[in-house]
Amino acid sequence: MEKEIVKRRNIDKIIKILSKHFHYTRRTTLNRMRKKPNPYKILISCLLSLRTKDANTESVSKKLFKVASTPSEIANMNIKKLEKLIYSSGHYKKKARTLKHVSKEILERFGGKVPSNKEELLSIKGIGPKTANIVLCFAYDKCVLPVDVHVHVVSNRLGWVMTKTPEQTEKELEKILPKKYWKEINGLFVLHGKEFCQSFSPLCTKCPINSYCPRIGVKRSR
Numbered sequence: 613m614e615k616e617i618v619k620r621r622n623i624d625k626i627i628k629i630l631s632k633h634f635h636y637t638r639r640t641t642l643n644r645m646r647k648k649p650n651p652y653k654i655l656i657s658c659l660l661s662l663r664t665k666d667a668n669t670e671s672v673s674k675k676l677f678k679v680a681s682t683p684s685e686i687a688n689m690n691i692k693k694l695e696k697l698i699y700s701s702g703h704y705k706k707k708a709r710t711l712k713h714v715s716k717e718i719l720e721r722f723g724g725k726v727p728s729n730k731e732e733l734l735s736i737k738g739i740g741p742k743t744a745n746i747v748l749c750f751a752y753d754k755c756v757l758p759v760d761v762h763v764h765v766v767s768n769r770l771g772w773v774m775t776k777t778p779e780q781t782e783k784e785l786e787k788i789l790p791k792k793y794w795k796e797i798n799g800l801f802v803l804h805g806k807e808f809c810q811s812f813s814p815l816c817t818k819c820p821i822n823s824y825c826p827r828i829g830v831k832r833s834r
């Protein structure tokens with residue numbers, strides 16, 4: 613039954629096409645961090661990435677880590693100094709408070725080590741399901757599905773799922789997506805979402821997988 617679902621949705625074909633189009637070296641900042649995974653840096657980069665571009669996240673993360681790269685250093689940093697360091701990431705005041713809170717929680721509750729299980733990660737205010745899965749996937753090499761807005765939108769347009777939130781999408785994808793693709797789906801769909809499958813007016817005419825996409829929910833395309 614599972615193989616039939618995969619075949620019917622053209623999952624293997626779509627993943628193969630996107631993997632070829634978006635070479636591994638083009639994938640997200642967090643994918644590149646896999647070479648030398650640092651759980652804390654991956655967590656902080658993910659928190660900084662909210663509502664900003666990958667290139668900006670990488671730039672801000674490098675700037676911050678030159679000054680502070682441990683839970684203790686960020687937890688004890690002057691809030692104004694931290695805000696200044698991450699200013700260009702957007703929503704810098706809220707992010708600065710989140711970084712300090714998360715860092716203090718890691719120090720006080722987990723002995724300075726980023727938790728390696730989802731339940732403990734989610735128990736820290738400021739860490740949501742996507743961020744938790746990013747950490748588990750890229751820092752601890754666990755087989756989880758990091759689902760952000762891009763994965764959510766693309767999966768629904770392809771007809772793989774019919775969901776209203778990324779959290780629902782994660783649960784439904786777990787049922788139909790072969791585990792061999794779980795670690796790569798985020799990197800592929802993030803790039804695909806940015807280059808072709810934007811939330812508004814997707815570039816369907818040039819999309820490499822347009823022949824397999826029923827364009828569910830797409831009202832206007834280019």
